[in-house]
Amino acid sequence: MFHGMRGSMAKPASAFVCQSCGTTHSKWTGRCDGCGAWNSIVEESREAPASGAKGQALPKGRATRLHALKGDTASPPRIETGISELDRVAGGGFVPGSAVLIGGDPGIGKSTLLLQALASLARKGERVIYVSGEEAIAQVRLRAQRLGLDDAPVLLAAETNTSDIIATLNEDAVPAIVVIDSIQTLWSPVIEAAPGTVSQLKAGSEALVRFAKQKGACILLVGHVTKDGQIAGPKVVEHLVDAVLYFEGDRGHQFRILRAVKNRFGPTDEIGVFEMSDGGLREVTNPSRLFMGSSERPSPGTAVFAGMEGTRPLLVEVQALVSPSPLGTPRRTAVGWDSNRLAMILAVLDARAGVSLAQHDVYLNVAGGLRLKEPAADLAVAAALLSSMSDTLIPHGTVLFGEIALSGNIRPVGQTESRLKEAQKLGLGDAVIAEQGETPVIKGLAIRHMTTVADLVAWVASRSKGLRRIA
Numbered sequence: 262m263f264h265g266m267r268g269s270m271a272k273p274a275s276a277f278v279c280q281s282c283g284t285t286h287s288k289w290t291g292r293c294d295g296c297g298a299w300n301s302i303v304e305e306s307r308e309a310p311a312s313g314a315k316g317q318a319l320p321k322g323r324a325t326r327l328h329a330l331k332g333d334t335a336s337p338p339r340i341e342t343g344i345s346e347l348d349r350v351a352g353g354g355f356v357p358g359s360a361v362l363i364g365g366d367p368g369i370g371k372s373t374l375l376l377q378a379l380a381s382l383a384r385k386g387e388r389v390i391y392v393s394g395e396e397a398i399a400q401v402r403l404r405a406q407r408l409g410l411d412d413a414p415v416l417l418a419a420e421t422n423t424s425d426i427i428a429t430l431n432e433d434a435v436p437a438i439v440v441i442d443s444i445q446t447l448w449s450p451v452i453e454a455a456p457g458t459v460s461q462l463k464a465g466s467e468a469l470v471r472f473a474k475q476k477g478a479c480i481l482l483v484g485h486v487t488k489d490g491q492i493a494g495p496k497v498v499e500h501l502v503d504a505v506l507y508f509e510g511d512r513g514h515q516f517r518i519l520r521a522v523k524n525r526f527g528p529t530d531e532i533g534v535f536e537m538s539d540g541g542l543r544e545v546t547n548p549s550r551l552f553m554g555s556s557e558r559p560s561p562g563t564a565v566f567a568g569m570e571g572t573r574p575l576l577v578e579v580q581a582l583v584s585p586s587p588l589g590t591p592r593r594t595a596v597g598w599d600s601n602r603l604a605m606i607l608a609v610l611d612a613r614a615g616v617s618l619a620q621h622d623v624y625l626n627v628a629g630g631l632r633l634k635e636p637a638a639d640l641a642v643a644a645a646l647l648s649s650m651s652d653t654l655i656p657h658g659t660v661l662f663g664e665i666a667l668s669g670n671i672r673p674v675g676q677t678e679s680r681l682k683e684a685q686k687l688g689l690g691d692a693v694i695a696e697q698g699e700t701p702v703i704k705g706l707a708i709r710h711m712t713t714v715a716d717l718v719a720w721v722a723s724r725s726k727g728l729r730r731i732a
């Protein structure tokens with residue numbers, strides 16, 4: 262790293278680097294060709310090649326030992342924080358010698374979560390260090406006090422100079438976990454670029470990742486996400502680290518979801534669910550209860566979907582509001598669900614079941630600020646739409662899942678049994694799913710099979726009290 266410290270520097274002094282994606286341009290432009298971001302290009306000093314000038318041969322190397330594919334494969338040891346939602350997303354705890362990027366919007370709770378994790382480890386006797394580049398020691402202490410963690414022997418440093426941070430980490434016994442909060446504050450005087458630029462971020466992160474590999478400490482790098490949903494310099498940092506976790510959630514809701522998007526030591530579809538409270542982040546071990554909404558007073562336009570998040574089933578309430586539109590082009594708004602997918606379901610209902618919503622505004626919302634990505638939610642979305650349109654209740658205690666094809670057919674989806682079991686566990690008594698070969702039998706759960714969206718429309722219409730007829 263810190264290239265160009267030695268040797269002559271004949272190269273032109275600067276390059277224009279996009280702060281969002283890291284693309285280098287030969288001159289300044291208003292919009293980055295790489296990612297399309299506006300005003301993201303900053304002039305930075307160009308890094309000279311690591312050693313030697315152009316055309317010079319590489320130094321002679323040493324032969325490395327070759328190994329067989331088969332051999333000892335002890336699974337890596339894990340550092341468990343004791344916060345099980347966090348440990349599970351990390352793949353069963355953090356791996357010594359690894360580097361993990363934890364990204365999220367400012368104010369989402371990254372610092373809070375990591376301080377809680379470190380405090381829990383420190384209480385178990387692990388040596389853990391929290392390096393804050395954003396808050397002064399007094400601020401971190403105040404937060405710890407508020408969270409009731411100030412008795413935990415977490416070691417604090419307020420430092421942003423990368424070399425000083427590494428010198429500090431090298432000073433005593435190797436720490437189990439080090440938190441760097443945040444990579445955007447890292448800087449080094451040998452890099453001729455302002456703090457927060459891609460060059461600084463990259464150099465600092467690289468040095469810390471190297472420290473982790475050499476010493477066997479686990480480094481957690483905190484990174485803020487910019488407005489368009491990207492960590493500044495994501496390409497630069499994401500490929501350096503072993504795992505990337507995103508902490509997301511709607512600030513209007515108290516729920517927070519930790520999601521692994523890359524993990525060399527575990528699955529990438531696990532989520533951890535937390536609730537932001539006065540006492541910091543609390544684990545939500547039964548998230549279904551939380552996302553199912555208030556089931557005491559069901560209303561037309563709601564349907565319960567049984568989704569899968571990683572290995573865990575999750576029941577979520579899907580809410581729809583369909584109302585006659587005063588506009589020439591009716592509104593379609595989807596929160597927590599892909600709006601293209603909503604348009605497709607509306608088109609299929611129209612073409613295959615004769616239910617036209619062309620004159621209606623349609624609003625769709627997923628309860629609790631959750632984002633659904635599975636096509637398996639199609640059936641619940643369609644049911645919520647029909648329910649709202651006809652002012653008919655989907656019977657209380659019914660769960661729905663199935664993918665809707667363009668043909669109007671309802672397709673079975675994977676992990677049917679886990680989904681049904683979760684519904685039964687939460688006291689639901691009915692399930693509406695696709696016609697499929699073998700349906701698992703779950704005690705106490707009545708299962709209704711449907712083949713096409715026309716079946717769904719007929720089912721909802723049969724329950725309608727004639728308030729507003731569909732089709």
Ligand code: TYD
Binds near residue numbers: 366
């Ligand atoms: P923080 O961890 O500082 O976010 P980040 O590091 O991702 O920027 O979280 C700050 C927010 O969390 C702040 O808006 C206040 C809120 N909060 C609580 O609601 N309860 C708490 O106990 C704490 C510590 C913070």
Ligand code: MG
Binds near residue numbers: 368371373395
């Ligand atoms: Mg913070």
